[in-house]
Amino acid sequence: KQEVTQIPAALSVPEGENLVLNCSFTDSAIYNLQWFRQDPGKGLTSLLLIQSSQREQTSGRLNASLDKSSGRSTLYIAASQPGDSATYLCAVRLGGGADGLTFGKGTHLIIQP
């Protein structure tokens, strides 16, 4: 059974710092991996989606990498801003026709002004 782990569970940093969020998964036979942002009591905002054949994806200040063989992904946030404060979720989709996503518990990020 696929398990997704996110480290750290919580992170608080001053504004302007670059930071890295980590995600690991136990079954490397994934179809893709996706990073989401969730604000308190809200739904999910998709940030980046990486196909299993890709190594990284970039969007603005966000960069996500994928090392499928080792079962790891990182989300890099450059020049953090208070508006980046949220919970960041990593999710993987297995191959073989299984479409549902398996989520980690998330990293609760606070950017201090």
Next chain:
Amino acid sequence: GAVVSQHPSRVICKSGTSVKIECRSLDFQATTMFWYRQFPKKSLMLMATSNEGSKATYEQGVEKDKFLINHASLTLSTLTVTSAHPEDSSFYICSAKSGILYNEQFFGPGTRLTVL
């Protein structure tokens, strides 16, 4: 971009009542819709997968008779929590996948269910 809506956003009900949650894809046809549940400080857990016009596939441990799913059209799926109890209180989120945009699931804003 693809937009998914959910209704209601929040519902409070008494124990024993049934609650229906709607999930709609607003600007695309969703061949597959998914229902997830998120308990406080826990990760989202897939409950079931539904394809338009066919029966839903439930994940292990999810009671199909308690959580009724109907995916009657390519833009609408409903989740009915029957005879709700306080332990069913949770955040329910749906997502939808298009046959064309097959790589990505688009999530709704979620429904907060509180059962008294």
